[in-house]
Amino acid sequence: MSVNARVLGIAERWIGTPYRHQGATKGVGCDCLGLIRGIWRELYGEEPEAVPAYAPDWAERSGEERLLQAAGRHFLPVACFEESRSGDLVLFRFRPHLAAKHAGILARMPEAGDKVPDAFIHAYEQSAVTRSALVPGWQRKIAGIYRFPERVL
Numbered sequence: 001m002s003v004n005a006r007v008l009g010i011a012e013r014w015i016g017t018p019y020r021h022q023g024a025t026k027g028v029g030c031d032c033l034g035l036i037r038g039i040w041r042e043l044y045g046e047e048p049e050a051v052p053a054y055a056p057d058w059a060e061r062s063g064e065e066r067l068l069q070a071a072g073r074h075f076l077p078v079a080c081f082e083e084s085r086s087g088d089l090v091l092f093r094f095r096p097h098l099a100a101k102h103a104g105i106l107a108r109m110p111e112a113g114d115k116v117p118d119a120f121i122h123a124y125e126q127s128a129v130t131r132s133a134l135v136p137g138w139q140r141k142i143a144g145i146y147r148f149p150e151r152v153l
Helices: 003-014 032-044 058-062 066-074
Strands: 089-092 102-107 119-123 129-133 142-147
Touching: 003 032, 003 102, 003 119, 003 129, 032 102, 032 119, 058 066, 066 089, 066 142
Parallel strands: none
Antiparallel strands: 089 102, 089 142, 102 119, 119 129
């Protein structure tokens, strides 16, 4: 089974986990970064690096592309949206001048084709981990797409 298929399966099992800022525990609570951290732990046994405490407005205050930089250290970049697949990590920026600060896993609706994802799984603030349609409004906010490595050395 490919790493992308494994990632998608793991992400789907997190659906319904309540939203909790800085959380990273399936069924208990997580934020969008916690979802990605939990998937990574299940795939590889431990997280790739320690995550310091962060405030909800960390990206607006720091202005640093910490999320994109971390993705670049641990994931494989996907050149463009058309090359993305279910199970890829997608990062979003809410405004063009702000750092990327939201993450999710690309997913397909059952009737969708295999080339262009039309949904993503993410931790939705004040709700839970959910599958959302990747509507044009979300697509315009994509800051980067990355693939989980087949294995970590």
